Amino acid sequence: MRVIADQDKCVGSGQCVLAAAQVFDQREEDGIVTLLIDNPPPELHEAVRQAAAICPALAITVLEEP
Amino acid sequence: MSGPKRIAIVGASAAGLGAAEALRRRGYDGTLTLIGDEQHPPYDRPPLSKQILAGTWEPDKIVLRSGAQLATLDADLLLGRSAVGLDMADRRVLLDGGDRIDFDALVIATGVAPRHLPGDGLAGVHVLRTLDDALCLRSHLLDRPTVVVVGAGFLGAEVAAVARGMSLDVTLVDPLLAPMHAQFGDRIGGILADLHRDHGTSVRCGVGVRRFIGTAGRVAGVELTDGSGLEADLVVVAVGAGPAIGWLAGSGLPLGNGVECDAHCRAAPHVYAAGDVASWRNNRFHTRMRVEHRVNATEQAMVVAANLLGDDQEYAPVPYFWTDQYDARIQAYGIFPADADITLMRGELAGRRFVVGYSHRGRVVGVLGWNSPRELRTLRQLVVDAAPSPAKLTAADDLDAA
Numbered sequence: 001m002r003v004i005a006d007q008d009k010c011v012g013s014g015q016c017v018l019a020a021a022q023v024f025d026q027r028e029e030d031g032i033v034t035l036l037i038d039n040p041p042p043e044l045h046e047a048v049r050q051a052a053a054i055c056p057a058l059a060i061t062v063l064e065e066p
Numbered sequence: 067m068s069g070p071k072r073i074a075i076v077g078a079s080a081a082g083l084g085a086a087e088a089l090r091r092r093g094y095d096g097t098l099t100l101i102g103d104e105q106h107p108p109y110d111r112p113p114l115s116k117q118i119l120a121g122t123w124e125p126d127k128i129v130l131r132s133g134a135q136l137a138t139l140d141a142d143l144l145l146g147r148s149a150v151g152l153d154m155a156d157r158r159v160l161l162d163g164g165d166r167i168d169f170d171a172l173v174i175a176t177g178v179a180p181r182h183l184p185g186d187g188l189a190g191v192h193v194l195r196t197l198d199d200a201l202c203l204r205s206h207l208l209d210r211p212t213v214v215v216v217g218a219g220f221l222g223a224e225v226a227a228v229a230r231g232m233s234l235d236v237t238l239v240d241p242l243l244a245p246m247h248a249q250f251g252d253r254i255g256g257i258l259a260d261l262h263r264d265h266g267t268s269v270r271c272g273v274g275v276r277r278f279i280g281t282a283g284r285v286a287g288v289e290l291t292d293g294s295g296l297e298a299d300l301v302v303v304a305v306g307a308g309p310a311i312g313w314l315a316g317s318g319l320p321l322g323n324g325v326e327c328d329a330h331c332r333a334a335p336h337v338y339a340a341g342d343v344a345s346w347r348n349n350r351f352h353t354r355m356r357v358e359h360r361v362n363a364t365e366q367a368m369v370v371a372a373n374l375l376g377d378d379q380e381y382a383p384v385p386y387f388w389t390d391q392y393d394a395r396i397q398a399y400g401i402f403p404a405d406a407d408i409t410l411m412r413g414e415l416a417g418r419r420f421v422v423g424y425s426h427r428g429r430v431v432g433v434l435g436w437n438s439p440r441e442l443r444t445l446r447q448l449v450v451d452a453a454p455s456p457a458k459l460t461a462a463d464d465l466d467a468a
Binding site: 015017018027028030031053058 | 084087088091110112127130360361364365368386388390395397437439440442443446
């Protein structure tokens with residue numbers, strides 16, 4: 001799995017961090033998403049899919065193929 | 067156990083689409099019909115009163131899913147079709163034009179419709195709910211009209227900020243004492259009023275609109291309840307929205323302020339509601355609520371999909387919402403009762419970078435951050451934990467001292 005985060009669309013809601021704190025973080029100054037890892041291990045895949053689904057800004061793309 | 071074989075979802079915006087996707091993710095392989103009353107494929111609404119209205123984003127940027135992604139849903143997507151009735155006995159949705167959709171289970175996600183004011187049918191008076199509304203309003207803002215925005219809730223305050231960002235002459239009118247007063251109270255409302263005034267928007271709070279003044283069928287101004295008048299070439303009416311439940315009249319479903327559901331988002335056997343239209347009992351806060359915000363639409367749809375397929379999940383979220391006005395990003399978790407006590411938890415009000423906590427009956431029930439997204443997310447846990455009132459945590463930070 002590969003994760004792409006679109007910082008232009010991100011609204012800094014932090015929902016992704018709540019869903020998968022090992023994968024996502026927020027910039028200190030404006031809360032915009034940053035990726036801690038972009039190829040999360042299988043045990044985090046469901047949490048990452050949840051993060052992408054719940055993101056209110058459609059800023060997270062998940063590519064299931066490696 | 068045999069689950070539903072035919073699921074109908076009425077409403078093809080965030081909640082309806084979210085339910086459809088969650089059903090497929092959970093392995094539902096029966097018939098799925100998704101009915102939307104707009105011609106556009108599902109799109110995202112929060113940017114309508116922000117980037118779309120300001121013209122910084124093109125409409126294709128707010129499409130919720132690509133055509134290819136929609137195709138993988140394997141759903142019958144009926145766009146531009148309105149549900150006009152529900153027959154609970156025969157489990158049928160009636161569509162405009164006379165078609166019927168039979169179902170074993172139903173998700174109601176019809177959202178809300180803008181409230182109107184008497185006389186707002188004049189040319190030059192706008193509401194904003196749909197993409198077409200937003201594009202129409204934007205095209206008229208480009209004519210550089212004098213603008214009056216009636217209603218200073220989320221939508222009205224954002225529209226005023228965008229119009230002022232285009233250097234237009236803008237007046238924001240609301241009968242309450244401050245912008246977003248009903249949502250966050252007078253302290254935050256006061257800071258918001260200052261924010262708007264600092265950016266050159268005229269704020270007229272504590273006064274309502276008595277009537278629209280028209281010339282030859284076109285708006286020319288508004289008369290306020292204090293007898294004063296405001297000239298206007300363009301008026302935006304943003305006085306809230308009501309749940310789109312007219313089509314359910316006579317169905318036998320419990321209707322009030324929305325489709326009234328239990329704590330599992332169920333309105334009747336095999337019938338669920340999600341998103342802006344759904345009123346449900348949130349047992350985390352021991353209260354019935356209806357939430358018109360983006361994250362709730364998706365989150366509630368996921369729980370509805372799970373329950374539809376046999377789960378037994380209570381929906382007890384900490385609601386989240388945000389608004390962008392000028393350079394301020396205001397975000398909030400929880401609920402904000404009018405009689406809550408407010409405590410400064412981080413930052414300072416004057417610096418317009420802070421987090422305040424709202425406590426009710428000795429417990430934190432909400433946190434609101436102003437340009438403090440990361441700290442706010444951390445403090446959300448206080449709401450999750452129903453932590454004791456923050457006065458004990460930050461005794462030195464009296465709000466009035468800020």
